[in-house]
Amino acid sequence: MSSSEKPIEAVIGLEVHCQLSTDSKIFATSSTAAGEKPNSLTDPVTLGLPGCLPVLNKKVVEYAIKLGLATHCEIQRESVFARKHYLYPDLPKGYQISQYEKPICLDGHVSVRLKDGVKRIGITRIHLEEDAGKSSHVDDEAISVVDLNRAGVPLVEIVSEPDIRSSEEAGAYMRLLRQTVRYLDISDGNLEEGSLRCDANISVRYEGEEKFGTKVEVKNINSFRYVEKAIDYEIERQSEMLRNGEAISQETRLWDEAKGKTRSMRSKEFAEDYRYFPDPDLLPLMVETDWIESIKEALPELPDQMFERFKSMYGLDDYNADVLTQESLVARYYDQAVSVHGNPSALANWMGTELFGRLNKEGKTIEDCPVSPENLADLVRLIDEEVISGKIAKKVFDEMFSSGARPEAIVEQQGLRQITDESAILAIVEQVLEANPQQLEAYKSGKDKMFGFFVGQVMKQSEGKANPQLVNKLLKEKLT
Amino acid sequence: MNELTSLSVAEMRRGLLSKQFSCAELVDAHLMRIEETNEVLNSFITIASDSARKAAAQADEAILRDADATPPLTGIPVAVKDMLVTKDIETTCASQMLKGFIPPYQCTAVARMCKQGGIIVGKTNLDEFAMGASNENSSFGPVRNPWDTKRVPGGSSGGSAVAVSAGQAPLALGTDTGGSIRQPASLTGVVGMKPTYGRVSRFGAVAFASSLDQIGPFARSVEDLAFLLQAISGKDENDSTSVSEPVPSFSEAIEKGSNDGLKGVRVGVPKEYFIEGMDSAVEEAVRKSLSELEEMGATLVEVSLPHTELAIPTYYILNPAEASSNLARYDGVRYGLREPAKNLREMYAKTRAKGFGPEVKRRIMIGTYVLSAGYYDAYYLKAQQIRTLIINDFKAAFANDCDVIAAPVSPSTAFAIGEKTDSPLQMYLADVFTCPINLAGLPGMSVPCGQDSNGLPIGLQFIGKPFDEASLLRCGQAYFKQSNFDIRAMAKKSSSEFAI
Known part of the structure; x- marks a missing residue:
């Protein structure tokens, strides 16, 4: 079999960010509400003012544990917050507090229902982190503006195993995650408003091969439809390259909805070095078994x-x-x-x-x-x-x-009670037959279809209130 | 001449309550002393005259209403290192980066000090972002040592040490990351303590190396130091690394030191803390004070802290690593300096190039390097492992052999301004006896124990078990009480005698 005929399979893993719906931020006291005046929901910690320190919101931990339990993860007794460094105006501290080597949940799975059965998709890890603010660029002016209301909003990142093989499976997995966080009441799961965000790691290989192909990360896929379209596009793009013997380069690509394409954002050589290290401002997060058990008991x-x-x-x-x-x-x-x-x-x-x-x-x-x-x-x-x-x-x-x-x-x-009085219905039946001699003639000459016409007329006369079984019965009696 | 500005806190308190003088007079005397001496000593970056006078007037009213109900620091002037965030008072960290920054919130330790009645008289000079051991790395110029104005006061809390030494304030707050309270206390002849990591909230202390930083007090007596320590200690909900360990009554520890001497106290003497290259005057003074401790009833025990020589390299990996991360926020976006530029990257580069001094840049670069992919394991992770060994050294010594450890603070007395500025490495070695204590998170205190042939002060360091500041205060008080070191010498010196 030539390589152009060998079937190709896609290997996909998803990284899903989900905003948790706590009242206050993950490490600060200001509100997480959406749609407020820019920079109105901030405080010294959120603004990254000198000397400010993060204090963990316990509710956020509870929400992450809920999600971990619902996805059959092992909840870690000890997890560690780490600093992930990059410079961007909407990241006030110059680093994002996340979890790196020791996340709060490990080794879970979910089962998605597909057309041809149920498929189990592994969850590598779920970790806690803080969201960044939002930068916007003002047209016609050489300025950018930053809104830090979203900075510090709690997120979980759910990382799947590379168990997904198609856009259908990816879509089903995303829908199940959305459904689950909504059942748990820990997030509104809204993709369009950014409460759920998805990045996909996609590679292709000839079926039967054990080695993974070079993976490409696709970002900015923020609706169920985009997830499916972007994955389909990327599988097709990579499959063609594989068939043509072209090398697929490790890179990050962006989904461009307007063009219906992914485009290269940065290659591996320009990948950021995040310089992770444990955040010395936060002690390791210790979770008591009793607490996990009580959350488990209260799961919906x-x-x-x-x-x-x-x-x-x-x-x-x-x-x-x-x-x-x-x-x-x-x-x-x-x-x-x-x-x-x-x-x-x-x-x-x-x-x-x-x-x-x-x-x-x-x-x-x-x-x-x-x-x-x-x-x-x-x-x-x-x-x-x-x-x-x-x-x-x-x-x-x-x-x-x-x-x-x-x-x-x-x-x-409104006097809508059904008429079940036989004599009342009979009166209407007689009235209808009398008023429609031609149709009666037709029926008698063998046009059985006319029976339906009479039923309709009786129902109409009774304003729909006549009991249909009685109408049928009485009409039959009258017409034979 | 300097009657009010050379008193102890206890004496000031008595004078205020007995209406010998008012808070307004006390604060004015200190503001005047600062005005007269700051041009030479350069210990203050900001003088908070207006707010201090206002607070003094309120303190006088409170004393008039019900003197006995006033908290212990009522009306007492306190100098605050410009590394601590003060609400509505400019906070610069001695950096061009933060010049003009007026914080909208108060550092917890400062708030607690104020709650006990203390009055901020100003913000003291320091090495930029507390990076240094001589106070020469300040973008507001070096601080001068009152004992010899051609010499450094030590650092990074040089301004706070000098403020207390020279009678600009009876108390001061500093921060100590690798010796930044104890070393300048030693070099300026005052008492200074770095409390146990977690004893005092770091909220509002501008972060330098978060796992090492701790706020602590300076004073002209161990007793005075205890007053300020009492005020600022304790758990703070805004700092997850502050500890809810109960805070004992430190005045009891002072009483014990005054009355009971050191009977039954086992004092560990680490052999690794007497090294070649240290000033012989320092070694002599420390050894002499050790025998004095013995005379007061202490038992001297030789202990070993075998990983001491690894402390400096370990410290100078972890410290820049954390610093490089903590200083990432100074990007010109939200506050502080912003240099105009054509695009974002250029704005970052220009702002940080102009805003930070050479030592800060050096640490950011070292720190960035040791945290980078491929180097993390060899540097940061290895340093963390050695840190554990250093912690275990102290654990073993305290578990088996001793109650407190006594050691030198600084290998030398105050050196000349400019003497070490060309060699960062020489400067880093100033931390050799102090930074291991930060790595281990332990409390350490410097108490004056003598002078060298030039009359420059020498400090004796007491190192304690975690949260056992009380034992340091007891030992310090016992030692200090019998010492004939004139801790008020510089405070009593007339302002006009200070000259360059």
């Missing part, structure tokens, strides 16, 4: 566990279980609704179609959903108890969504 149900439980407990299929467990608040909503009215499949359908449809349309999330899980459950119960029809239920739902009212109240107020 995680996406995988929730997915399996929804399938086994509620009999949901993979699709519905997946949709309902994407967000923990959605899953909790569903759990709550099912506990009020035990029709899991109908509730899953209502949430998957009507509820999500309306939320999307209104740009709302489950958090500010006007329909409570109790009310949605009541609505489904009204259908199941034949108080209203499915069709009327949609109307009631619209009303519930606009006013937040209880379904019973809407049904009573």
Whole structure:
């Protein structure tokens, strides 16, 4: 087989930075809020004023431990903060406090669901560090401005093993991380706003080879779509070079979304020497086993566990279980609704179609959903108890969504209760047949289709309130 | 003439409470002394006359209201090394880089001193960013030794040492990274202590070498020193390396030293601290004081600290490594000096080239080198390993043989200005008996113990177990009480007698 035909595989490892949603910064007291006036959320420590010292925020450690436990890492009893040096105006101290040789979490893994099964992706390490500020360059003026509000915001960096083989796997892995940090309530996991940032290490090799190819780091891939596009582009670029026998150079490349390409940022020779050394201002971080245990006990149900439980407990299929467990608040909503009215499949359908449809349309999330899980459950119960029809239920739902009212109240107020009185329906049936002699003739001459027409007319006359089974039954009796 | 400015703190306190003089008078006398002598001695970079007078007026009111309720340092002038950040008072570190920098916050040790009633009279000169042992590396000019104004006062806290020696303030705060309090105390004939690492918060002490830096007091008596040490010691939430070890009553240690002598105290004498090349006058004075300690009831025990000779090379790897990192923040972006330039890289280069003096640049370059990829293991990591051996030397000595260690402070007395400026290495050797104590994180104190043939002061160093400053104070007080060294000599000298 010639080299041009040999199949090529990609080897990918991801480094994901995730902003933790603590109230204050990792080593200082000022707030981590976003969208505030530039440089308003600073203090002497954040500004790197002379003589200031970092003091570790304990909440940040708790959040990192939560994430470590959720990703099956070994939480290290002792970890060490180190200084990573580089000069840039948005880095106030001239170094970033990070963890280097001794991170807080080691040796974990997650399992991602793919089209053709479940894949385990190893987590090499998770470490704590501080974010830098933000530099912007003012057009038409020879100045740059720096906003240090983000400086010192806590981050975890999650480094995966080179277990990922495709953009699909990378996307699934990113989604799972996002889902997990949101379940743990330690980050908003928002890629577009930079709460989650991804760098990818990508290399290619002929299948079956054991040695890794030369890796290229791709930065600036800040949406799920970019992750997949950038990886696909880079795999293609490198595969072509491999086939042509060209040497791939170790370098850092940037994803340029506008051009849909990666471009070289710096080569290995110009790589920074960060001169890491343990930060003498911070003692080694010692974590008591008891504390780890108490965090473990308080961990919420995680996406995988929730997915399996929804399938086994509620009999949901993979699709519905997946949709309902994407967000923990959605899953909790569903759990709550099912506990009020035990029709899991109908509730899953209502949430998957009507509820999500309306939320999307209104740009709302489950958090500010006007329909409570109790009310949605009541609505489904009204259908199941034949108080209203499915069709009327949609109307009631619209009303519930606009006013937040209880379904019973809407049904009573607007007189939407289903008509189950046979004589009342019979009267409408007779009226409809009488008013449509031509269609009646047609039906009698063998056009069975006309039956549906009559059902529709009766429903219309009853403003949708007639019980459909009774309408069917009475029409059949009348027409035979 | 210099009645008020040569008193001890205890005497000042008595005079204030008995209304013999007011805080305003006391502070004015010191401000005047500073004004009269600073042109020659150059010990102050900033004189805080206005804020000091205001604080003195408030202190007088407090004494008038309820004298007994006032804290122990009420109305006492204190000189503060310009390495400590002082709210609303310019803080320069004797560097062009920070000239004009007015901090928006207060150093913890300074705040605690002020809370006990102390009054900042000014910011004292130092070697730029505390890098030096002679105070010649200041961008505000060298400080002169009051005992001989052609000579250096030692460094880096030379200004604070001179302020206390020459009666510009009865107390001063300094910082000690490799000897920067003890050596100038020795060379100017005052008492100075580097407390245990973690005893005093470093918050607001501009970072030089973070694992070695410690703030400490200068005074003209061991008792006075204890007052200031008491005020500044203790855990601070703003410094993770400060320790919650309880702070004992240091006045009890002083009493013990005054009353009980040194009965039962085992004093270790490290053989490695008497080396070839040290001034014979220093060796003689220290040996003589050792026998005096014995006469006071102490038992002398020879101890060995076998890794002593590795201390200087170890120190001069770790110190620049940390310094190069700590000084990375002076980039011209947020505060301090900024040189105009065409682009960012050039702005960094020009600003740092102009803002830092030669010794600071030297340490930044050495430090950057020893931390670089490929050299880290051979230098930084190796130095850390040797540091552990040095720590273990002291541990073993204290565990088996002695309660405190007595040794020289500086291998020489005050040298001439300009004598060692051409040889950084010669200058580094001034730290030979002091930097091991910083590497081990231990408390060390310098007490005057004699003079050389030129009349220049010589210091005796007491080194203690971690957080056992009390034993140093006890030994220091016992020794000091019987000593006939005139610690007030320079404070009593009339201002007009100081000339270059």
